[in-house]
Amino acid sequence: MKNKIYISCASDVVPYLRKYQKARNEHFFLIGVDGQHYLKFIKTVAIGTVNSCFVYPREIFYHLIKKDCAAFIIGHNHPSGNLSPSDSDIETAKEIFLKAKFMGIPMLDSIIVSKNGYLSFMEHDLMKDFEDKEKSQNKSLKIAD
Numbered sequence: 001m002k003n004k005i006y007i008s009c010a011s012d013v014v015p016y017l018r019k020y021q022k023a024r025n026e027h028f029f030l031i032g033v034d035g036q037h038y039l040k041f042i043k044t045v046a047i048g049t050v051n052s053c054f055v056y057p058r059e060i061f062y063h064l065i066k067k068d069c070a071a072f073i074i075g076h077n078h079p080s081g082n083l084s085p086s087d088s089d090i091e092t093a094k095e096i097f098l099k100a101k102f103m104g105i106p107m108l109d110s111i112i113v114s115k116n117g118y119l120s121f122m123e124h125d126l127m128k129d130f131e132d133k134e135k136s137q138n139k140s141l142k143i144a145d
Helices: 010-021 057-066 087-103
Strands: 027-033 039-047 052-055 071-077 107-114 117-120 141-144
Touching: 010 027, 010 039, 010 071, 010 107, 010 117, 027 052, 027 057, 039 052, 039 057, 052 057, 057 071, 057 087, 071 087, 087 107, 087 141
Parallel strands: 071 107
Antiparallel strands: 027 039, 027 071, 052 141, 107 117
């Protein structure tokens, strides 16, 4: 990206996610940042149906390592407009958070966007218990609206 965009919180990146807010199907996206939290990329990692999407953690870490990212944010859209995270959304974010900790690439947030705005897991304290959960398994993960 030509102009450096500093990402300190979810609201800094939401303006760049408009295409996902209007999408008909669920899209899982990845936001990579450098060591000073300047935006390196925003990339669609998976596209699903109107109410679910499968994402493989290896796809996330492939892009992060390839682009030398120091940290990242994950996110997806809810075509229905509902911003409430499903159980699958929370479980997926937790699994990726734990894998990221193991890989040494911190996950800063998980964002849900829709035509009605956005929801940040960090801003709503939804990530506070992620480290206390049981051991993560290597499997595909599902997000759902």
